[in-house]
Amino acid sequence: MKLYCLSGHPTLPCNVLKFKSTTIMLDCGLDVTSTLNFLPLPLVQSPRLSNLPGWSLKDGNAFLDKELKECSGHVFVDSVPEFCLPETELIDLSTVDVILISNYHCMMALPYITEHTGFTGTVYATEPTVQIGRLLMEELVNFIERVPKAQSASLWKNKGIQRLLPSPLKDAVGVSTWRGCYTMQEVNSALSKIQLVGYSQKIELFGAVQVTPLSSGYALGSSNWIIQSHYEKVSYVSGSSLLTTHPQPMDQASLKNSDVLILTGLTQIPTANPDGMVGEFCSNLALTVRNGGNVLVPCYPSGVIYDLLECLYQYIDSAGLSSVPFYFISPVANSSLEFSQIFAEWLCHNKQSKVYLPEPPFPHAELIQTNKLKHYPSIHGDFSNDFRQPCVVFTGHPSLRFGDVVHFMELWGKSSLNTVIFTEPDFSYLEALAPYQPLAMKCIYCPIDTRLNFIQVSKLLKEAQPLHVVCPEQYTQPPPTQSHRMDLMIDCQPPAMSYRRAEVLALPFKRRYEKIEIMPELADSLVPMEIKPGISLATVSAVLHTKDNKHVLQPPPRPAQPPGKKRKRVSEDIPDCKVLKPLLSGSIPVEQFVQTLEKHGFSDIKVEDTAKGHIVLLQEAETLIQIEEDSTHIICDNDEMLRVRLRDLVLKFLQKF
């Protein structure tokens, strides 16, 4: 069993598991942090961005000044943003049989895999994952395509030149494999390869393994996966949450007794408690708005935003913010808000029961009805007419490199009354803000990551008791910035096996059994013999028939036909069924054996104990009988008669069948 690790990002995993002749890709995450090296794509021409000075080498050589721009001491690539794809060289991706998706954030690289690697398999995901994943992809494509950039920089990627660049560009990994965004056509084609599944549904893969999605409690439709055969169980835990937010709670019980548990997608901010962060978010929002400032919340169009809106729904009246408009701007804003209301069966119990009242499960419906929350596909059109300040704007993309958020950063960045509140934990907020420096607006970092923290993981592992845990290497040591926090790592016995990008891991796990079916007529013919109380044995002569990873014992063909012309041919077709020697069982009591030998006329017998059993020496006959637990040897010098006599004496002590 092998695990091929194609992504180095612990929360955007992409691994391939080879298990029982199937090749299963676990998630297909796209590392978007690479875009932080690029200049933002403004929706409206930005004089500031377009007038940034070009970057030149220390010696004054300015041949890269068209591709690289400098802003407040940082260097950015002036080009269409590119993404860091999963490794494509480590394994032939056309051999991948299936792709299992755990949540909508972990499928963003799907078009690259399904459309460009010769992939012919099936993708499995739940319905909300597919629908919201589609929205995220659609938004991404829209953000990139609506501001076409003529220039595409590639010179800087040259290895010799990259070495000369300042950090972090110098240290960026595999830049030559970075790719621009996919098209909507590719998205549609990729999504058409997805087969929808429901929680606890058992899906047979080629008769060899069965895969089952389980609720992971993190997002709408998010799942962990159980991959099991008759005797082996592998659990894939990715992006799970034990907090009570909107999704169905995590199914922990089904993870019990796994042979291997692959653990990815833990919280990226283990020191921040989501409750505290929500409080921080609300307080800072209220303070800014009360002072007449605007609040910008860079976010994804689905996920935490639902919880934030719910929280604000309860908070705004008490904080006297009822008159402040909340805007949600995204090409998929409308669909996202509406989708969330229709996936009732995927929601937590509380929200499910609301549907029967009937009430919308999320209170943002009421915010929309009362005009407190308004949503727009972009800043153009209706929004410009309705725009009123001070206000709160939720918009993407959280990297601040593309999307409507770029416009608001340019618009509000100069005033210290305004605040940008980062709630998505995927990007370093300082890096995200780098191309906007100098910045007067206040920046608040309240990352809300509801995924498992290390305390929860340790409880989970204690209960699930997997034999082996496999996880990204980042989880096996404390975070670099808090090296003293020994509690911020996975602590389990035996220690977790770790992997890193482009590594192949042989899982410490041997398959020992295979299930074989026996045909009824063959079973009928068996004659079991009880050799110990409760244990019966029977010999079976049969043909093992293996097809589609299923093994069946069938009755052997009838005895060979009388020799004839076609004999030779027949013998080729069916296995040679010669009569087998009987099987023996039992042990030889040495003392009784010696007595028997004496009775049969052997004398001068010596017995020696060895590590494995005994040696009986017949000195006169110059013969040696080695008796061990599972074998007996008679060593005599070319006296076949004697050997046969001794053999028959030995056989008297054993059972035959």
Added chain:
Amino acid sequence: MDPECSRLLPALCAALADPRQPLADDTCLEKLLDWFKTVTEAESSLLLLQENPALVELLSHVLKSQDMSSRVLSFSLRLAGTFAAQEDCFLYLQGELLLGLFGEGGPQCWAAWSVPTVRSGWIQGLRSLAQHPCALHFLADSGAVDTIFSLQGDPSLFVASAASQLLVHTLALSMQAGATGCSGLWDGVWPACAQKIMGHLEESLQSTAAPQVTQALNVLTSTFGRCHSPWTETLWGQLCPLVARLLERTPIPAAHSLVDLLLSVARSPALSSSHGRLWEAVAQALRCLSPMQAGSLALGMLKLPHCPQALRVQAFGVLLQPLACVVKATAQAPGPPGCSMWPPGWLDGAEGSSLTVDTLLSSKSACVGILCQTLAQLEELQPLPQRPAPWPQEPLLGAAVTILRLCHGSATSSSSGGGRLCATLAGCVRVQRAALDFLGTLSQETRSQELEKEVFAVLSEYLGSPDSSPTVLKKAFQTTLRWLLSSPRTPGCPDLGPQPLLFLRELFPVLQKRLCSPSWEVRDSVLEFLTQLSRHWGGQADFRRALLASEVPTLTQQLLQDPESYVRASAVAAAGQLSSRGLQAAPDSPEHPQAQQGLLGELLCILSTDSEGFPRRAVVQVFTEWLRDGHADVARDTEWFIATVLQVVSQDLDWEVRVQGLELAQVFLVQRLGQPRCPYMVALPEAASATPIPEVLQSLCRLRLFDFAFRALLDCDRPVAQKACELLLFLKDKTAMCGGLQEAGDIPGSASGQVTLQRWRAGEQGQLPGDLQPEAMLALLRSTDLEGLQARLAQSSDHMEKSPQSLLQDMLATVGVLGENEADCY
């Protein structure tokens, strides 16, 4: 006994003896027993029984048939004990009755013995009875002592505990009886009964069963706690080796009870000469017991005034050990200042150290338990005069700060122990609260500037951290306040020291954010903190500048509209305090139209419209404070202010608001009429500022203060009536010398006043005549029996129903129902 009660008693006894009769409720029998106790304390029990043969009949009936309810059986046993407490009555009842009730063949053979109440009644009966030498013989002869031994292990904890107490009592009684034999002093020979108990205790102490050891230890603990006669010293001398042997066992049995015993012996004044062996045992216990148990013993020892120095050092070492371990585990070599300066000698005893470290690291619950206990114990020790000296203030501060950092995840440590501690304590709310409390206590001591800086830094972390839970935050605010208030000031300068000032400047942005928190508990804590802060520092220029530069005053005023009533109440208090100090939000803020009408208007609005009691109570309190302090808004037109507030308050449904309103009125009266006269005070000439009484009375009539007070006097809530009575008495006292001695009826208007009072008493609405003159009011005041009313109000509300007659009548009335029903059936 009251003849009326005597008359009712036979019927009651008959009812009690009848198993078919229901009892009113459980408490009746208790009340009845209490009453009998009072009666027997005052008069002879023998006489009582002779005059009321029904009582003996009841007891005899119990002996004959036990088919009555277990409650009545238990009651009868206790009643018999109460009577037999007097020797002559004991002799009267002795023989069949007492033997039947308490002897070997008695209740233990009854079916009802399986009911814990009956067993408990039996023990309590014996406990009451065992008061004289005759009782002692009875106990010895009847075999009761053996039953008591067995009841020590009763499954009912109440029975087991009562049995132990009875054993203690019997031992003491027995020793007392032995002593009174000749010279009144104990002659060294154990009486038979005491010997039997001693034998039992010795046997129990040597038992391998922990419950038996616990029972013996508990009996001994109570004995040494209660009896301080010389024989206890001999008792200890005899049992001390057995107790010491318990400490050699592994694991030590009944460690908790053992600690209690050692402390009880150490506290006993009778054992001064045999303390040597005790100290040895304590020293051994401090070494062998687990850190949790040793901690309690150590604290107890340190509280003793006569504990030897060596033992004090050992005990303090035990208390300091967990903190020292934490500091050591987290210290970067070499230790930071203040963290390695434990007083020489305190931590020399290394025996407990590895045990403590093991406990700390063994599990989260053990670690949290021991740290919380240690912090609480040191907190308790700190203010005591007998605390160890020198008090290691700096290392303790260092330890508290380290623990808080560990809990917050900001402590760094390279050792594996430190890492484990960090993992265990991160985010642990219990330890955070305990450490903050302890840190608050340490604010009372002197400290170095450097450490003060550390403390303020860690408090800042807690106050600012989004992860601090609301309860931790509340504690952090309380601790901060203690540190700010105790911060040393520059001599000759009333202002804040540099450290607190720096801290305060950073604090206000945090408070601002916290005032907007979605958690109401947080908003509430901040407001309470702010109120305290401005009460103490409101006059300081630096504080005022820092506060006014922030948005805290504006936000405070906005929180008067908070949806949570507790927050509104705290906001009222905070805004009131800020306003008193001239620190209110700028009134010209256009966003808040209510600011235009001023805080006074807004508070009046809350008082008259808020649906919850807390904010309204807070408003009246603020108004009272404003009146006392001469707040500008109040001083502008005090009469209008009083009249408006009293009018609103008088309509309030919350009695506490009405009491607060009366308090406000009283403050007003004191300001107008001067302080109440104190009988022991040398009469001073009336203060010149006090207004002449007739004028005051005129104004009181205008303000309808009389109306308010008289109406309150008849309030159905007793505290309101009491307060009104107090207020009117004060007024009566102040006006005693005013006006003639006219009869009330002669004054125009006073008659109608009386009529109105009568009508109010009858629950009718209506007002005192509006044009009532001061004379009429005065007459009304004098004609009302305020003193009598005050005495009546001082009595508890059930005083009317408390008499024994009413108890007996109630009980009979309940059983009477059955009789009537029976009659109906026929």
